[in-house]
Amino acid sequence: MSDLRTHDVPAAVDPDGWTLSVTGTVDRSLRLTPDDLASFPLETAADDFACVEGWVADGLSWRGVRVGTVLDRAGLTEGSEYALVRAMDGDYACSFSLDRLRESILALELDGESLPVEHGGPARLVPIDSERNCWEHIKWVSAIEVGETPFSDADTAKDLALSRIE
Template sequence: MDGLKSYGVPDDVDPDGWTLRVAGTVDRPLRIDPADLASYPLETAADDFACIEGWVANGLSWRGVRVARLLEGADPTDASEYALVRAMDGEYACSFPLDRLRESILAVELDGETLPVEHGGPARLVPLDTDRDCWESIKWVSEIRIGETPFTEDDTAKDLALSRIEG
């Protein structure tokens, strides 16, 4: 199916109980369940996925919802400039400038099949810009928290990802 490596699925990850919260500095906080997510139009993005560990998965085809569409429903305030995307396990999170996050997709399929839990299903953030780092592709996305300032203290993704190869 793909060339992505997978790590163990954390115990806190329950794909059957998945929901996505969009909260923070928004006028309309959202709670999106799988049926809600299925109502959004899907887009396809094909690209290689390179990891800091030195491996590359060539020619992956991600299919999902453009994050901008999700954020439209939540209506971030005019002062909102950042977002923290948190994984279902509660530990892994990555901060993004809001404009950059809008261009990412929340993938629900990989190479024409439902995204397997070991690769981040039911929903994985896939940044599409050329400056992306592998740790920014958040598996098991459960929350997008919008804010006016960067979420630097809560941004754990880079440190956790690097600890896998240094440890």
């Protein structure tokens, strides 16, 4: 397994009861189980992970579902341009433009094995564009809310990540 570091798993994270909801300005709200997600085509993305805390995990291999594939299943309504991705713990969220989010992967595996809960399993958002920041790798993704305007007031990921720097 990789040298990707972990933080404590919040008590609210229950991988056994996990589902992914897709709501907001979509044609069809979705509630996907792990089996549902595994039925989508899987893709692999390999890269280093550099954390704002100053450490790097080299050569990680993430395998999962392209977020755009999930959004296509939900069907985006005209005017949809943004999404808020929420973690299962309810405290961590990050806002994205749909253009960026569509290219990201919902990782189900890390280095050829099922994604362990301490690394964000059952599903972790892995942005793969060159503009990504470490705090955008949302662990325990449980909800994607699509909207027409940015969700900046609800974007807590950056603040929480930067608060860990000593």
